[in-house]
Amino acid sequence: MNRRAMASDHPFCSKAARGAALLLAVAGLPLFAGCDRQQSTAVAAAQRPPLEGSTIGGEFALVDKNGKTVRYSDFAGKYRIVYFGYSFCPDACPLDVQKLMQGFTLFEKAEPKVAAQVQPIFISIDPERDTPAVVGQFAAAFSPRLLGLTGSPEAVAAAAKKFAAYYAKGETTPGGGYLMDHSRTAFLMDRDGKPLAILPIDQSPQAVAAEIARWTH
Template identity: 50%
Template sequence: MTRLFPFFGAALALATAGCGSQSQVPAAEQPPLAGAKIGGPFRLTGADGRTVTDRDFAGRYRVMYFGYTFCPDVCPTDMQAIAAGLKLLDSRAPAKAKKIAAVFVTVDPERDTPAVVGRFAAAFDPRIVGLTGTPQQIEAVKKAYAVWSQKGDPSPGGGYLVNHSRQVYLMDPSNKPLALIPSDEGPQAVAAALDRWVR
């Protein structure tokens, strides 16, 4: 079973306070995760087998979500909320929506090949970029983004679940953290949070 594993309580408390329905941000208001040590350079593999780095998203806001394609419950639900939230933002604030890149990073590189992760991400929205990598690359990006995951015991059929944290980050165009996106609250909350923090 996938579970929520907060990377630190203060950030979650601040993020909850920052994800209301208000769409305009006063100039003096700071994003909840401003200054947090989250994010950084990464080098992974896209659906076509080519190398994708953080620099490929330079100048764009990024929605960063970590999960795995064999996830039976939480990951598809969160991905659906992210995709639907982006579509809502398309209709409400299309100029903001165009500034956002949505990225799905697997925590299960053993099974999630480039083709598999690419199909999974695109099934929710063709704009969502699916990324995988070597186990070492995935561990490095997990560490940079304060993501936790652990492979579960194998089932009699040889499959397994992966327990993992569930946070969805909004990063700014310089790849600095802004806020947590409340995917567990549904598409409306996702759209409202994006509208609030994307300038």
């Protein structure tokens, strides 16, 4: 048997692993033990949430459409989806939230019991214009399941910092208004409020639904 040929032809081995495998073969040990361990490690890593262990997320105190205080801890035991944006956004936010909630609706139809344990949340980064009523109307336009939250500038800033969400007042519009520059990320959080993954709102609703399904159960 040509052990050198077998080691070099194995499709999952790096150059270093092939060398190690050849030494193992000469020593009479299992030829592909090192490669098998490499594959097992790679598979295990792929099965872990991509944001596992990061410090994204944390307690906040904001208000809903009725002016009721809502805290992050109110959703303990539930998965959470968190997106920061603003209702006066002319393009990005409506597109992102539409894709997000279309994906969530697909997931809800496929897995209604699990979806009932997921709370989608939209947090305004423009509290100057996004009153509780305005942000509530904005959220309701996309789904009755989407919770719209706002608050004082200080409360919004504190929440955004916990989720590493960037925002700043941008250019002035011709009508005397203004735009907001902001990051565009939809975080999927676990039942303990810890980060799991970023949902692919830049792709299709089907991709969003698949990613939610992948990390919830």
